[in-house]
Amino acid sequence: MISDEIRALLREELRGLTAYGAPQLDVPVRLNTNENSYALPDTVARAVTEALRAEVADLNRYPDRDAVKLRADLAAYLGHGLGFEQLWAANGSNEVQQQLLQAFGGPGRTALGFVPAYSMHPLLCAGTATAWVDGGRAADFSISPEHVAEQIRRVDPDLVFLCSPNNPTGTALALDVVEAALRTARGIVIVDEAYAEFARPGTPSALSLLHAYPRLVVSRTMSKAFAFAGARVGYLAADESVVDAVQLVRLPYHLSSLTQAAARAALAHADTLLSTVEAIKEQRDRIVHVLRSRGYEVADSDANFVLFRAYPGGVAGDQAVVWRRLLDAGVLVRDVGLPGWLRVTAGTPAETEAFLEAMKSTEEN
Structure with missing residues (x-):
């Protein structure tokens, strides 16, 4: 935390800003920073x-x-x-x-x-x-x-x-x-x-x-x-x-x-490193398809992640609540600060399955 004394010495446009960062938590499934889930061959x-x-x-x-x-x-x-x-x-x-x-x-x-x-x-x-x-x-x-x-x-x-x-x-x-x-x-x-x-x-x-x-x-x-x-x-x-x-x-x-x-x-x-790209795209498309089939609004994705509404059927709600429920289920996704939306990285098939199952559990709570 920046003390009042040091804050007073900061350039004015930097005062009150928060350093960039995403939670680095020790959980079974980390899908919050758009990393490639596959280790180097x-x-x-x-x-x-x-x-x-x-x-x-x-x-x-x-x-x-x-x-x-x-x-x-x-x-x-x-x-x-x-x-x-x-x-x-x-x-x-x-x-x-x-x-x-x-x-x-x-x-x-x-x-x-x-x-x-x-x-x-x-x-x-x-x-x-x-x-x-x-x-x-x-x-x-x-x-x-x-x-x-x-x-x-x-x-x-x-x-x-x-x-x-x-x-x-x-x-x-x-x-x-x-x-x-x-x-x-x-x-x-x-x-x-x-x-x-x-x-x-x-x-x-x-x-x-x-x-x-x-x-x-x-x-x-x-x-x-x-x-x-x-x-x-x-x-x-x-x-x-x-x-x-x-x-x-x-x-x-x-x-x-x-x-x-x-x-x-x-x-x-x-060529060897990029061989995982198609597998990741398959999981991305799987996430899009399954979430949409469950009534969630999902943005079209050309990346290795998916942005989706935290609640199905157009229901408004606090995305932080769903983020916490997913975390309690062992799955870490990203709250990017968009009201009602969350972002999930497309990982391995097992990680995708864990995320989709955790999402299903959030609907039951």
């Missing part, structure tokens, strides 16, 4: 271990400050004709986005987002003294090209944040929404694609627009589909000039040699 774990062992003898030396080999591997993974010059990597996509705000935001500048969306975006803005404005969404959580353009004209932001698939709603954006932002905004447009690998067939990526829009940035992560959350590796794809600009604000040697080696070993086994 043994072959990948061995490869990562060997890669780390090879680096240990040289830990007296600084790492490659530009992470060129890792960026080249990431470019090869993404395709779309990208070269390493158009990739940048950091300690999770949060650091990537923080660096973008340090470079293009700051005092006297404004970022526009469309809430509900990733809750770290306004916190990153606060941390970089960038003003944050919420452009809002429709009642069904959608945003149209017209709405995006209207809000950009109203706010005239220096940066625009879009999430596709969106967190916490799970639904991906059509490219016409992204293009509306790019055509209307004068500044940087960031499309956060942390969950892109889980999207339903035919869902486009903003990567396909990079060649036409030098102010577009696509942010990705290895935390989700790659089951690499503990390694903290995020990255962006953008015009080479944007990557050069971000390097003005990065800390020296910000990405350790161990992190770079582990990430490269994982990327070398991308």
